[in-house]
Amino acid sequence: ATPFAADALSGAVPYGAAIRIDELADILYSEAVRTYCKVIVAEGAMKWSDLQAVRGSFTFEPTDTLLAFAQDNDIELRGHTLAWYAALPEWAERISSAEEARTELVHHIDTVVGRYKGRIRSWDVVNEAIAEDPTPDAPYRDSVWLRHLGPDYIELALRTASEADSSAQLVLNDYEFEQPTDQARAKRKAFLDMVRGLKSRNVPLHAIGLQGHLRGESAVDSPGISSFVAELSALGLGILVTELDVIDDQLPGPIEERDKLIAARAREFLSAIGSVVRPEIVVTWGVSDQHTWVPIWFSRQDGLPNRPLPLDENYQPKELMRVI
Ligand code: XIL
Numbered sequence: 001a002t003p004f005a006a007d008a009l010s011g012a013v014p015y016g017a018a019i020r021i022d023e024l025a026d027i028l029y030s031e032a033v034r035t036y037c038k039v040i041v042a043e044g045a046m047k048w049s050d051l052q053a054v055r056g057s058f059t060f061e062p063t064d065t066l067l068a069f070a071q072d073n074d075i076e077l078r079g080h081t082l083a084w085y086a087a088l089p090e091w092a093e094r095i096s097s098a099e100e101a102r103t104e105l106v107h108h109i110d111t112v113v114g115r116y117k118g119r120i121r122s123w124d125v126v127n128e129a130i131a132e133d134p135t136p137d138a139p140y141r142d143s144v145w146l147r148h149l150g151p152d153y154i155e156l157a158l159r160t161a162s163e164a165d166s167s168a169q170l171v172l173n174d175y176e177f178e179q180p181t182d183q184a185r186a187k188r189k190a191f192l193d194m195v196r197g198l199k200s201r202n203v204p205l206h207a208i209g210l211q212g213h214l215r216g217e218s219a220v221d222s223p224g225i226s227s228f229v230a231e232l233s234a235l236g237l238g239i240l241v242t243e244l245d246v247i248d249d250q251l252p253g254p255i256e257e258r259d260k261l262i263a264a265r266a267r268e269f270l271s272a273i274g275s276v277v278r279p280e281i282v283v284t285w286g287v288s289d290q291h292t293w294v295p296i297w298f299s300r301q302d303g304l305p306n307r308p309l310p311l312d313e314n315y316q317p318k319e320l321m322r323v324i
Helices: 021-025 027-036 061-072 098-115 144-149 152-164 182-200 222-234 255-274 319-323
Strands: 015-019 039-042 076-083 122-127 169-174 207-210 213-215 238-247 282-284
Touching: 015 021, 015 027, 015 076, 021 027, 021 061, 039 061, 061 076, 076 098, 076 152, 098 144, 098 152, 122 152, 144 152, 152 169, 152 182, 169 182, 169 238, 182 222, 207 222, 213 255, 222 238, 222 255, 238 255, 255 319
Parallel strands: 015 039, 015 282, 039 076, 076 122, 122 169, 169 207, 207 238, 213 238, 238 282
Antiparallel strands: none
16 A cells, blocks of 8 residues: 555555456556555446346356455455446336346346455445435335335345345445535435334444535535444444545636645545544545546536546545545
8 A cells, every 4th residue: 555545544544446347448547446446346347227227137257356356466346336227238217117127136236245255244235226316205226126015125125135145234325424414404304204214123234425526516414424424333343434535527627726625625524524433444436546437417507527436547645545
């Protein structure tokens, strides 16, 4: 590790990144991952659409490759993700009954978690379960799972994962908790309600993933995040930062200024968490600005490249790397 990476929340929190498996063939990319990362996660390869594009036929080669890379380099591979509304193959979107939904969800989770039992320790079991604009009547995000099974699919997914690997760390992962908005407040409340319900029913659940796709232009709701994390910790749950990046489409162009603002935003977020509890890991959604989802989803009007990640497009550490 470099002096920059060693700064991670007083050096105590393992840093990691989401990985595009094909890019590992690029020596600069794989060297950066080896240098900085103690934990990695597949950016896409372990989603349903990749693992089970054809019903009943699983494609494990890319994941196996990633796992071998991780093991060779003493890096931990996390699993992402077992139940999500998105990245579903067409056949799964067409599931048409509760029985079919239950069968397929259980089969997928059982097969995938079972295969990597003892080798993948931590799983994002359900991703983004809460609605974008949750109301007391409709707190959950629409998905093929919710439509056919109701919110019980969350419990089903967690119980199935636990049965497939009883020593795995089971995580619920979600986003936008840190925004200074009513929507984010509603999201935190809906999420806590869900978690309390699961805990009261003794559903296996061990940690919460805060994605942390921060918006460069809006301040982090630090008190909101701190009390949210405190409530989750009080329930005995670990805290993971799972997808950190700083979306910079609304930030000024000049790089020096922009990189400072980006680092400051991440510092706000990590301090708000760190003032309450030490996160178990801090994972950014990619390692270098060369490979990031941000320009596709949040491209800049001025045509300048986005800079959401800790390394620049030449794999040089930026100010953000000092923060994490
Ligand atoms: C994103 C990938 O980065 C993109 O390449 C893909 O097109 C869409 O998914 N929250 C998540 C991640 O949990 O899985 C998403 O990843 C980003 C938002």
